[in-house]
Amino acid sequence: MKKIMLLFSLIISISTATAQMKIGDSLPDFQLKNNKETTINLAFLKGKTVLIDFWASWCGPCRVANKKLVPFYNQNKSGNFEIIGISLDIDTTKWKNAIEIDKLPYTQLIDPNGFDAKTALLFGIEQLPSAYLFDESGKLIAINPTLEEISIQLKK
Template sequence: MKKIILLCSLIFSISVAKAQMKIGGSLPDFQLTNNKEILVNLATLKGKTVLIDFWASWCAPCRIANKKLVPFYNQNKNENFEIVGISLDTDKTKWKNAIEKDKLPYEQLVDPKGFDAKVALLFEIEQLPSAYLFDASGKLVAINPTLEEINIQLNK
């Protein structure tokens, strides 16, 4: 029985490892609900430079990062650039309150299963904030990029 459990664990580990995001990988096609209760498909963002920003309302470094991302987004939103915030909050009310308090103007999605959510496992999220930058072709070009690195990508 122990061998069967070990084998199943190994198979699961290998399948999860193949799903992890790596530089050069493609923007995954998934759907999540936004803060207006509308289902959003990330495939609609193809053709734009996209920053996927994982955060949560209870994460102090995330909230500090939001203060920097908002003016950066407002300055660059007309440059074929989008930010998609994906919250790992398990409490939607706290998440929505944080969006309002931080005045986040860009798309906000939630996967309410926290770190156990499919999208968090897909991106192998172990800490917050975590960000992934995809170029206009949908290729992952940077993990946790600085605003300067994003700017360089936008000016290519």
């Protein structure tokens, strides 16, 4: 019986770990805390084109990507476009310091359990940075899109 339970829990954990967003999936509804300790529900994004950007303060490529995303966001924020940064940092102080250093003007959320975080498992995050572009109807239209691909979507 013990072996059966162990096998069952292994199967469950493998199927959970491989869950991942696919093109056409809807933006999941979840709540996370922002860098001001306020719980944010993603419902406020309805009707907007949204880039969900997974990153962490310790991730060098993420920090380089931030330097490109900030001016892109500043150029496009007056339209119907939002970027939501979701950090997989475990240390919230390092995360908040990175937000300040990188001067990230868009919404920053944290799911502080690293790659075991609920959102990381939901989206199937295996590496950072990882980004997901949702259209105005809330459907996933691109995974790890380039800024050019996002610009094309915003012009539609």
